[in-house]
Amino acid sequence: MKQDxxxxxxGKSFVSAQQVAERAGVSxxxxxxxxxxxxxxxPATRKRVLQAAEELGYTVNHLAxxxxxxxxxxxxxxxxxxxxxxxAKMTEALTRRLQAANKVAMIINSSGESTDVEMALRQTLHxxxxxxxxxxxxxxxxxxxxxxxxxxxxxLINRDDPVPGPVSVIVTNRAAARxxxxxxxxxxxxxxxxxxxxxGSASLAAREKAFVAAAQSANIDVSVSRLGPxxxxxxxxxxxxxxxxxxxPDGVFCVTDLLACGFLDAARNEFGIKxxxxxxxxxxxxxxxxxxSSYELTTFRQPIEQIAEHVVDLIDHHTPVDAIQDxxxxxxxxxxxxxxxxx
Amino acid sequence: MKQDxxxxxxGKSFVSAQQVAERAGVSxxxxxxxxxxxxxxxPATRKRVLQAAEELGYTVNHLAxxxxxxxxxxxxxxxxxxxxxxxAKMTEALTRRLQAANKVAMIINSSGESTDVEMALRQTLHxxxxxxxxxxxxxxxxxxxxxxxxxxxxxLINRDDPVPGPVSVIVTNRAAARxxxxxxxxxxxxxxxxxxxxxGSASLAAREKAFVAAAQSANIDVSVSRLGPxxxxxxxxxxxxxxxxxxxPDGVFCVTDLLACGFLDAARNEFGIKxxxxxxxxxxxxxxxxxxSSYELTTFRQPIEQIAEHVVDLIDHHTPVDAIQDxxxxxxxxxxxxxxxxx
DNA sequence: AGCAGAATTGCACAGCTGTGCAATATGGTC
DNA sequence: GACCATATTGCACAGCTGTGCAATTCTGCT
Numbered sequence: 001m002k003q004d005x006x007x008x009x010x011g012k013s014f015v016s017a018q019q020v021a022e023r024a025g026v027s028x029x030x031x032x033x034x035x036x037x038x039x040x041x042x043p044a045t046r047k048r049v050l051q052a053a054e055e056l057g058y059t060v061n062h063l064a065x066x067x068x069x070x071x072x073x074x075x076x077x078x079x080x081x082x083x084x085x086x087x088a089k090m091t092e093a094l095t096r097r098l099q100a101a102n103k104v105a106m107i108i109n110s111s112g113e114s115t116d117v118e119m120a121l122r123q124t125l126h127x128x129x130x131x132x133x134x135x136x137x138x139x140x141x142x143x144x145x146x147x148x149x150x151x152x153x154x155x156l157i158n159r160d161d162p163v164p165g166p167v168s169v170i171v172t173n174r175a176a177a178r179x180x181x182x183x184x185x186x187x188x189x190x191x192x193x194x195x196x197x198x199x200g201s202a203s204l205a206a207r208e209k210a211f212v213a214a215a216q217s218a219n220i221d222v223s224v225s226r227l228g229p230x231x232x233x234x235x236x237x238x239x240x241x242x243x244x245x246x247x248x249p250d251g252v253f254c255v256t257d258l259l260a261c262g263f264l265d266a267a268r269n270e271f272g273i274k275x276x277x278x279x280x281x282x283x284x285x286x287x288x289x290x291x292x293s294s295y296e297l298t299t300f301r302q303p304i305e306q307i308a309e310h311v312v313d314l315i316d317h318h319t320p321v322d323a324i325q326d327x328x329x330x331x332x333x334x335x336x337x338x339x340x341x342x343x
Numbered sequence: 344m345k346q347d348x349x350x351x352x353x354g355k356s357f358v359s360a361q362q363v364a365e366r367a368g369v370s371x372x373x374x375x376x377x378x379x380x381x382x383x384x385x386p387a388t389r390k391r392v393l394q395a396a397e398e399l400g401y402t403v404n405h406l407a408x409x410x411x412x413x414x415x416x417x418x419x420x421x422x423x424x425x426x427x428x429x430x431a432k433m434t435e436a437l438t439r440r441l442q443a444a445n446k447v448a449m450i451i452n453s454s455g456e457s458t459d460v461e462m463a464l465r466q467t468l469h470x471x472x473x474x475x476x477x478x479x480x481x482x483x484x485x486x487x488x489x490x491x492x493x494x495x496x497x498x499l500i501n502r503d504d505p506v507p508g509p510v511s512v513i514v515t516n517r518a519a520a521r522x523x524x525x526x527x528x529x530x531x532x533x534x535x536x537x538x539x540x541x542x543g544s545a546s547l548a549a550r551e552k553a554f555v556a557a558a559q560s561a562n563i564d565v566s567v568s569r570l571g572p573x574x575x576x577x578x579x580x581x582x583x584x585x586x587x588x589x590x591x592p593d594g595v596f597c598v599t600d601l602l603a604c605g606f607l608d609a610a611r612n613e614f615g616i617k618x619x620x621x622x623x624x625x626x627x628x629x630x631x632x633x634x635x636s637s638y639e640l641t642t643f644r645q646p647i648e649q650i651a652e653h654v655v656d657l658i659d660h661h662t663p664v665d666a667i668q669d670x671x672x673x674x675x676x677x678x679x680x681x682x683x684x685x686x
Numbered sequence: 687a688g689c690a691g692a693a694t695t696g697c698a699c700a701g702c703t704g705t706g707c708a709a710t711a712t713g714g715t716c
Numbered sequence: 717g718a719c720c721a722t723a724t725t726g727c728a729c730a731g732c733t734g735t736g737c738a739a740t741t742c743t744g745c746t
Contacts, residue, residue: 013413014471014493016702027726032704039705042712042724057492062469063406063415064702068731070356072406074470077450082438083631088431095425095452099459104466107420107450109438116442123447126405127417128357149400150357232635265636288426292575293608294637359732370696375734382735385694385742407732411701693742704730712723 015058024052035060066128075315076106076124079135084230084258085287086302090135090157093308101312103130110136118143125150131315133157136201155311158203170307171203176300176332177210180253180282183298183334185218187280187341189251192222195238195263196255197230204230207255207284223249230255235262243271250279257283257290260297264339280340284332296338303330358401367395378403409471418658419449419467422478427573427601428630429645433478433500436651444655446473453479461486468493474658476500479544498654501546513650514546519643519675520553523596523625526641526677528561530623530684532594535565538581538606539598540573547573550598550627566592573598578605586614593622600626600633603640607682623683627675639681646673 017031024031026045033039034049041049052058066072075098081087095105106129110117121143124132131153134144147154157170184192192215196208208224215222225242228234235254239262242249254260260283267273267281275281283290283299290297307330360374367374369388376382377392384392395401409415418441424430438448449472453460464486467475474496477487490497500513527535535558539551551567558565568585571577578597582605585592597603603626610616610624618624626633626642633640650673 014468014702018702028703029705029726030724032702033725036704040724045724057489059465059468059493061410061471061702062466063410063471064731065704067404067406067410067702067733068704070731074449081435082425083428083431083435085426085428085431088426088428091450092424092426092452092454095450096455099452099455099463104463104470105450105452106417107434107438107448109435109442109448111435112439112442120442120447122402123405125357125402127447128404128406146400150402232631236636261635269636288575289632292604293579293612357732361732371733372696372735373694375732376695379734383694388694404732407701408734410703410732411734413701687746689745691743691745693740695738695740697736697738699735701733702731706727706729708725708727710723710725712721714719714721716717716719 014061015056016061017058020049020052020056020058023056024048070128071130072128073103074106074127074129075103075131075133076108076127076129077133077135078108078110078121078124080110081136082107082109085289086257086285087135089287090304090308093304094133094311097308097312098315101316103312103315124152131155133311134159153315155314157307157311159201170311170328170330172302172332173329174206174210176284176334177207177253178214179334180284180300181211181214181218183282183340184251184253184280185220186343187251187276189249189280190220191247191249192220192251192253193242193249194222194224194253194255195235195242195259196224196226197228197234197259198226199229204255211253230258232258232262235259236266237262239263239266240270243267243273248279252279252281254281254283257285257287257297257299259283260299260339261289261295264295264297276339276341282340286335290335291337298337298340299335300332301335302332306330357404358399359404360401363392363395363399363401366399367391413471415471415473416446417449417470417472418446418474418476419451419470419472420476420478421451421453421464423453424479425450425452428632429600429628430478432630433647433651436647437476437654440651440655441658444659446655446658467495474498476654477502496658498657500650500654502544513654513671513673515645515675516672517549517553519627519677520550520596521557522677523627523643524554524557524561526625526683527594527596527623528563529686530594530619532592532623533563534590534592535563535594535596536585536592537565537567537596537598538578538585538602539567539569540571540577540602541569542572547598554596573601575601575605578602579609580605582606582609583613586610586616591622595622595624597624597626600628600630600640600642602626603642603682604632604638607638607640619682619684625683629678633678634680641680641683642678643675644678645675649673
């Protein structure tokens with residue numbers, strides 16, 4: 001019996017609806033309808049079809065289905081640096097929820113050469129993805145336009161650069177940066193620094209600007225460091241530059257937890273500085289490591305699950321693209337740990 | 344001009360080869376051939392087609408192409424816990440390389456309910472993926488069999504359970520675990536512990552077993568702790584249990600860097616233990632955090648890039664499934680940092 | 687010019703499905 | 717049993733592409 005089954009199907013190509021129909025003694029339409037929600041099939045026929053399908057190992061060919069329905073159920077995810085804690089978390093949430101909504105995520109790694117990325121993003125179009133979610137990276141505006149022109153849903157996450165055209169944008173609130181300043185100011189810090197990055201996406205730049213603006217309007221001294229990408233090493237390097245000078249800051253805002261971890265480590269292990277007694281540090285994102293007991297970083301949590309839920313909702317209901325004008329905003333809430341002195 | 348272009352295409356459905364053919368004044372076949380490698384088209388025709396395609400924003404429909412060629416160029420990636428540093432790194436490497444090989448990765452999150460996973464894995468079949476790469480999780484053997492029966496390439500990474508049938512398996516060498524024992528033994532440790540996890544995949548179990556075996560055959564005392572999943576918190580919890588007893592171990596092997604980080608933090612911050620003076624710790628994976636200056640963890644590096652390269656190669660050349668019998672093995676090399684005393 | 691050989695082109699079919707439409711079967715009611 | 721409404725089924729077409737085959741055009745040579 002099993003041997004029989006193997007001989008027939010092992011290594012062979014896929015089974016088509018035609019074959020199932022023949023085995024079940026019905027028309028191919030009946031098979032198609034059995035696997036189509038809301039189609040009209042007699043219970044008896046349905047049962048026979050399912051039985052035959054089971055025996056043959058039939059699976060609806062979504063390539064063909066997508067072709068005729070003009071809806072592939074594929075959603076492509078453009079993401080750079082998946083191995084970064086924040087991006088990984090977001091990717092996990094999105095894929096999980098897409099999957100629950102009966103969609104499937106196609107992942108486009110935008111870390112490599114820009115021409116590679118361009119080619120990869122084109123895959124989005126090739127496979128007629130229903131939507132494209134851009135997590136990061138700087139894909140050419142022209143490509144995004146192409147996606148839009150082909151009637152694709154494009155959703156940008158955490159890129160609040162003012163893109164013209166009907167693009168749904170979702171940004172994390174920059175009020176958080178002002179709140180970060182408040183934290184440090186109330187903790188008694190009087191000389192501040194903000195650690196940003198050179199490849200900064202617009203949303204990182206926004207955090208930086210908002211923090212600086214808040215400090216200046218309160219007449220508190222603030223310096224800005226931008227070296228390297230948004231990574232642990234950059235944070236450590238920044239600490240070396242900022243802390244080796246004569247007048248050290250006593251409060252630091254890192255636009256990313258990853259930078260903050262690097263900064264903290266260098267500050268403590270290379271300069272012997274006590275946190276938070278001599279220096280307060282605030283991060284952003286609330287990645288897992290921020291909660292590790294070597295860091296206990298006070299930071300801001302992005303509501304990743306909410307964002308993911310909303311995005312998938314957006315795709316599912318496929319609200320007409322032109323309707324959405326304003327970016328949808330989510331609040332980042334503070335997470336108090338031990339890298340900032342309590343009042 | 345631009346306005347014109349927008350009016351024609353914005354929000355409309357995709358352009359077909361037929362339309363391009365009409366605009367270029369050639370047959371549809373010519374269009375198809377223009378976008379097919381190695382097909383015969385006159386340079387002049389080709390140029391006209393490309394021009395027309397550009398103007399209309401034409402893109403080959405890979406759903407249709409996959410349908411007729413019986414090769415979708417889709418590779419599905421089954422992965423649990425993408426937000427885990429090791430998995431994220433592997434995912435990054437694989438997607439990058441697949442992309443470079445002109446394939447596209449479809450990601451299947453196997454964290455959720457097992458029925459969800461089953462449904463998701465079925466997507467692999469729906470979309471006629473050329474291959475399925477299983478990074479982790481315990482997908483039912485029956486599903487893997489289904490993939491195989493439909494002529495799919497299945498590649499298991501780091502699951503050295505002896506799966507019957509023609510499955511290409513890639514495992515990281517368990518000799519590393521013995522080497523870990525050697526490190527600790529030479530550092531003078533005489534009472535060992537190994538920290539594993541309850542959900543242990545077969546490859547984690549292998550590390551644990553090999554370490555214990557090595558210790559026992561050297562007549563050195565060794566205890567085993569398994570609590571919770573392979574995560575930071577489990578490592579910390581294990582430290583609390585192991586270190587609160589009367590006779591503490593002086594050498595610990597954590598089957599995962601994540602466990603090791605948790606263990607280290609708890610040992611130092613909750614028990615005030617000096618590393619490596621009073622206690623030596625060895626990890627596995629060489630995740631990024633292992634190199635952070637708060638940890639400086641001595642560990643074993645999995646050759647992720649090599650593995651990814653090999654896997655993609657395997658898929659690209661599509662060696663006949665039945666040919667491969669033995670799992671391909673890669674060496675994990677030790678990375679010396681500061682959590683183990685030098686000899 | 688004439689001719690052979692090569693290069694190019696168009697036709698038509700195949701690959702697998704969803705669905706409108708007409709035909710048929712089913713069920714209920716008088 | 718006749719009739720009507722409804723549920724089910726099969727036919728045939730559409731959706732977009734790749735490719736074998738035959739027909740056509742082009743190239744080079746005598």
